[in-house]
Amino acid sequence: MDADEQGRATVPPAVSAPDAVDLRDLYQLHWRYLVRLATLLVDDVASAEDVVQDAFLALHKRAGALREPDAALAYLRTSVLNLSRSVLRRRRVARKHLTVAEPEAGPSADHDVLLRDEHRAALQAVRTLPRHQREVLVLRYWSGLSEREIADTLGISTGSVKSAASRGLAALAKILAKR
Template sequence: MTADPPVDLAELYRTHHLQMVRLARLLVDDTASAEDVVQEAFLGMHRNRGALRDSRAAVGYLRQAVVNQSRSMLRRRRTVRAHLKVAEPEIAPPADSEVILAEEHQEVLRAVDQLPPRQREVLVLRYWSEMSEAEIADALGISKGTVKSQASRAMATLAKIMQGGETDGSV
């Protein structure tokens, strides 16, 4: 029986970096933070590459690391904002943002941003990353049933938001 070849991190980076940045961008809502999240995930993979037994699982490991790093970043943001003494200044969106996405897509993204974190993660992984329920459950460390219920609740909440209804965040 031959052992799997070691993970080629350079090749993994070349083939999956952009995809992981896009995933993180949808979860943390800004490109610079998304790039930091992905960088940390790759660094973690580099530090622990000896522990990765199956090189074919490297992409799944990386995706899970990106989701976990995104969660950590969002927790840190909440903590910082909770302790800020002064209000943060309004930051205008980039000038080209209107060109990049059609208004309809922007409305959907704004609605997705209003979802609770777990629901947002499930939808991003399901519809953007095109992952199966089992893959999502594995990446998020939850059961397939939880994936299904979170996706269902998220879609119901999105429909309500898109129809102009207010949500109280408890859906």
């Protein structure tokens, strides 16, 4: 504490804290977008919703540690991508160690309504691509991210983004030409 000219204690002015992340606004504005992104990656709406919920929970825990509150959406997008990868890894391990054959879960009742016929074939072809190419194409064409944003999200160079996009598009062209 400091003292003024008359010896009274004074409190130093508060240092302004950086803008806090408004999780409520982020959730309301971007929840659907993030669930759609996760659904394209994990191919299951319920798992996609869990992934997005976990991403928001992780952001809530780390909101004070973000250097730039404006980077919260990028943090969420990267979290959704990484959590989607984890879901797919757990599924592969579970299938590998599955002792009793269980029927595959079918698509939800509204799945066909949401996807028009002409998109179904393209989406199916995208799902056959290697993970890296699939992620780059989904982030580029569905999410509309720039090459720099994709590189930052995936932690790779922009050259790798360009290469994966080019190879992915070439593979899609071959797959769709056969249909």
